[in-house]
Amino acid sequence: MSRVLVLNCGSSSVKYRLYDGEQTLDHGTIERVGEPGGDAGDHGTAVRRILARLDLAGLAAVGHRVVHGGRRFSAPALVDDAVLAAIEDLVPLAPLHNPANLAGIRVARAALPDVPQVAVFDTAFHHTLPEAAATYAIDLATARRYGIRRYGFHGTSHGYVSRRTAELLGRPYAELNAITLHLGNGASACAVAGGRSVATSMGMSPLEGLVMGTRSGDLDPAVVFHLRREGGLTVDQIDDLLNHRSGLLGLTGVNDMREVLARRAAGDPAATLAFDVYCRRITGYVGAYYALLGRVDAVTFTAGVGERAAPVRAAALAGLDRLGIRIDPGRNEGTGDRVVSPDGAEVAVCVITTDEELEIARETRAVVSGR
Incomplete structure (x- = not known):
């Protein structure tokens, strides 16, 4: 096997x-x-x-x-x-x-x-979402007919990373409350309580939630109606706009956070705005998930941006000291799986290298050996 x-x-x-x-x-x-x-x-x-x-x-x-x-x-x-x-x-x-x-x-x-x-x-990890977290406030019959609800994505990564966080901290997984932030070209947040996903930012599709490389994330639904009525855009054109020409790309012309950071350092106002919009959205989700969990043991960053962009980690968690969330600047600049919060911090801030392929291999082996 x-x-x-x-x-x-x-x-x-x-x-x-x-x-x-x-x-x-x-x-x-x-x-x-x-x-x-x-x-x-x-x-x-x-x-x-x-x-x-x-x-x-x-x-x-x-x-x-x-x-x-x-x-x-x-x-x-x-x-x-x-x-x-x-x-x-x-x-x-x-x-x-x-x-x-x-x-x-x-x-x-x-x-x-x-x-x-x-x-x-990808959606399986989020099957533990409470109905109040998965349900959109629209006509229930319509929602049921068309399968409209929050499914969540990046579940393989959130599952792997939350378990690895417990290992890193030496804590039982079943007792750990964590906020995991998968920040890549696609990005999502997840609140994990004792190994169970109880809230996540992506919804019926991977479009909802955090700002991403080319996706808008959260958006007033009326924007879609406005673009259709006033701009004359077709449904397919709006779909393309929000999924492929928004996010960092829409704000700066590039979807690579490394390029955004370089332009920001050079004083580019568009890159500075994009960085601020990106990090502010993360801050809001961390605060919201802290409230939902009631107690948070760890906030963990993962995926390309989450693992490598120290300025994003610092800015996204800035101002959360009163929640016990702080970053040590020296540790934040390191590499590998590690804790980047100061010693004695109430909430551990971690960086974990995600490994979705390894998680898929483990789950595949478990299915085949147990059949």
């Missing part, structure tokens, strides 16, 4: 990692899938290319990241025809991601018919 291949088919890339136990044997990424001049014409071609180059002798299972599991999947699932059909039914809730996930599963099933395939869902 030691060898597991993890496939992560994103909207325009395919990441893969081959494990023996928890040791990585091979890994890589095929970029710009389906784009002009890209490395592969479609996700199926990309996955076939990966399978052809790997030594898959003794492979126990393939674990697939699937973005949206809806209300159907509260845990990883061994893939059969019924599971595949259910994932297909959820495409309207994740039109950019579930089709790519499905393509990877189908190719792997065809190429490796005797190897179990396991779907690991």
